[in-house]
Amino acid sequence: MHGRGGRALIALVVTGLLAGCAASSAAEPDLTELEPPAAAAEVAALGILGDSMSLGVNACGEQGQCAEVSWAGGSDPAVGSIAMRLAAASGAEPEVVNAAKDGGDVGEALSLADEVIRARPQLVTVLLGGNDACAPSLEEMTPAADYEAGLAALFGRLNVEAPDATILVLSIPDLHHLWEIGRTNPQAVQAWNSSPSCSNLLGAADDDSAEADARRDAVAARVDEFNAAIVRVCAAAERCIDDGGAVFAYDFSGEEISAIDFFHPSIAGQRAIAEIAWGALEGGSE
Known part of the structure; x- marks a missing residue:
């Protein structure tokens, strides 16, 4: 499923998961009538494995981590994180163990899983x-x-060492789309061109040559391969729910991207991810 054409294949899924999501970008999400999802009916401990997106990096007013606005474990009502939704649905706040790492990759997540496993979680977000x-x-x-x-x-380790945990895994955002929405913004181009982060995609951001396009397309293709792997691995694991590609398909707007680095989700973007994740959890089954 390649980035530019893949959205059409899952548009109906995304429409169902994101009903009302556009409106939520302008107001706090309403958590008053939530019911505990069957796949996570009682969550005393919530484990989080991921990277900077799960740490709220560059989502707040200053550069760096801002975990209170994390889509997974944050406490800010403007986001309505998975942790807050679980608390609203059940009446009991889960213990949150955020073992995400800024700059972390899948190999590092495996090495950080001990912290999550020790908490004996009933839900792990990835x-x-x-x-x-x-x-x-x-x-x-x-x-x-x-x-x-x-x-x-x-996932195999979580199945064995955290046997009570449902795994909720989200697709990787369409990184190429983030470049597309920022490429005409001089501030974004300046930030990208002066940063070493993700330079295989964002480096020379204003270069429209065929070579630069091919480079960006190669990154997009790798993201597509990773997202296809997420579906396969989740299907083979026990107690695993994926989002059906909904985060990848979501067209983040400019206001949902950090004004600090024009790459990470803003508070509104974190809220959008939380909406998608909760929809996937509600629609999943053990």
């Missing part, structure tokens, strides 16, 4: 792969086979 695709060069991207093997090892 959003990984952006740093496996983003690299200084195309050659330094994680090979698709290695990403899939790492994810399979991670």
Whole structure:
């Protein structure tokens, strides 16, 4: 499923998951009538494995981590995180163990899983792969086979060592789309061109040459491969729910992207991810 054409294949799924999501970008989500999802009916401990997106990096007014607005474990009512939704639905706040790592990839998540496993979670959220695709060069991207093997090892370990946990895994956002919506913004281009982050996609951001387009398309293709691997690995694991590609298909708007680096989700973007994740959890089954 390639980026530009893949959205059409899952448009109906995304429409169902994101009903009312556009409106939520302007107001706090209403959590008053939530019911505990069957796949996570009682969650005393919520484990989080991921990267900077699960840490709210650059979502607040200053550069750096802002975990209170994390889509997964945050406490800010403007986001309505998975942790807050679980608390609203059940009346009991879960213990949140956020073992996400800024800049972390799938291999590092496997090494950080101990912290989550020790908490004996009933739900583990996973959003990984952006740093496996983003690299200084195309050659330094994680090979698709290695990403899939790492994810399979991670889920296998969670199944064995956290046997009560449902795994909720989200697709990787369409990173190429983020470049598309920022490429005409001089501030975004300046930020990207002056940063070493994700330079295989965002480097020379205003270069419209065929070579630059091919480079960006190669990153997009690797993200597609990773997202296909997520579906396969989740299907093979026990107690695993994926989002049907909904995060990848979501067309983040300019206001849903950080004004600090024009790459990470803003508070509104974190809210959009939380909406998608909760919809997937509600629609999933053990």
